[in-house]
Amino acid sequence: MQSGPTGPPMPGARQLARGITATWWYTLTAVMAFEVMLVVAWTAVAVIEGQDSIARIVVGGGGLVWCASTVLLLRAYRHRDDAEPGIDWRLLLPPMLVAVAFGAAAGSLVGSWQLALMPFAQSLSLLNWPRGVRYRVTIAATLVLASLAYIDSSRISVPDEGPWWLAVVYTAILPVMTVSSLWWWDVLNTMDRARAAESRLAATQERLRVATDVHDLQGHHLQVIALQLELAERLMPVDADAGMEQLRAARGSVDDARQGTRDLAMSFRSVPLGDELANARDLLSAAGLEVEAQIAADAAQAPASALGPVIRETTTNVLRHGGGTRARLALRREGTDWCYLIANDRIAAGETDAEGSGLEGIRRRLAEVGGTLEVQREPDEFTVMARVPARPTTGEGTR
């Protein structure tokens, strides 16, 4: 709820997005490494076959140009989910032409049909094929490359040295290896998208729930207020006192509506007890008091539902009066109890009725969970101490 689509992303989401990016670079590196190794292997074949330096340069240099051209294909692949289905030929035609040109030149120089078709087959398998078609393309490319290897071996005399076989086998399995790398990337990408969709859905549902709550709440109160005002309008000429009574009731209804709205808004806010105390300390020092705070390290375990209101009420009391110069805050564990203490140096005489009733309310609420409240009024210090069992008899956590 806190961060809808307009809010900042949660740190976890950001980390995941970073993880996705890292996976992409890993995939890209793997595919490029396959291709570069293959180019090196075929260049080695050209060297062993005793080709002249032009052929070596064509196979090696041209191979690197082809490798670079496949980066464009991979880039298009990465962003394919955001693009229209199908293939954008304006962008992808140049790399495909590079693949065909390199295949034709290198294949004819080395005298291998397999090398001639390999770049095109690889570039083809990098295109954004619809689901299902890509696997057929891969299988077809593998079969074609394997059968061309067979044709090559029957047509030309095969040298005994390793690179030839390395290059031939490696070429035949290149499309499969490439597509399996991309498949892994697809899996992670789908998971990432599913997670994003899930959090969007959760945020939408929450928003709908809040909208319904607000609508019900306001609708009800506005209807009551409208009726009370109408009644006042009718009564005024005949019975002014009764009319006034209705006006006062309408004012009360407005207060109820406001309080209800506020409670609804507050129900989405909850902070750990430690943060609440830290806020109290900050507020008191902002108000010019010298604050001494002793907060237990495991304050988060204290019953927030019981102590939260105590902290709010007592801090407000201190803030309200001002004039003091020192305040002491403490939250600590004493045996099986949690003990919260707030003291300040104001003169106790300044206490108002509202404040006394506030403290009474707190005493009642604490009693409900088996806790106690002690108030000490000394000439130079006013202390409130609340004590709650570590395991209250009613639920904790939510306020």
Place this chain on the structure above:
Amino acid sequence: MIRVLLADDEGMIRSALAALLRLEEDIDVVAECEDGEQAVAEALRLQPDVCLLDLEMPGLDGVEVAERLHRAIATRCVVVTRHARPGVLRRALASGVAGFLPKSRGADEVAAVIRRVAAGGRYVDPEIAADALSDERSPLTDRELDVLRAGRRGETTGQIARSLSLAPGTVRNHISTILGKLAVGTRQQAVLVAEERGWI
């Protein structure tokens, strides 16, 4: 007689509140202002006992007005708000605001607070205090907040560095720490997050 200045950009609320306060025997509304600049000017001219300032006003907000007046004259400021963004109370207390009220309080309660504040007391509404206490903690240090504040209008790193007397490299370090803590991509986003939560 307590002389009161009223500043609120919503005309209906301002005039209704002024009329209600004038009904009180011991309160006299000496000025009604519709924005922060006007409130500062009028307050300096009239030297009222109490200034009742709306927090949300175009230009200077209520706390900024209170800050300026606090330095210049001996008037007491009460800030009124519809929605107390977390962090505002802290800023208000630090700049010497004597009272803080939600807008929903009736005129009789406002009058009581004005009397109390005029007599030298301080009043912080329990609702506002509850909001401030259940406030999300800012993960940023004071220095980092200074950097965000100095750059909130799109100032360059160099300008921020000059205004805070820091080295540009230090400012850049602070900014990258801020971006990491808030998990956002740009300084503008960090400023938006911090403003939304009332940290700056």
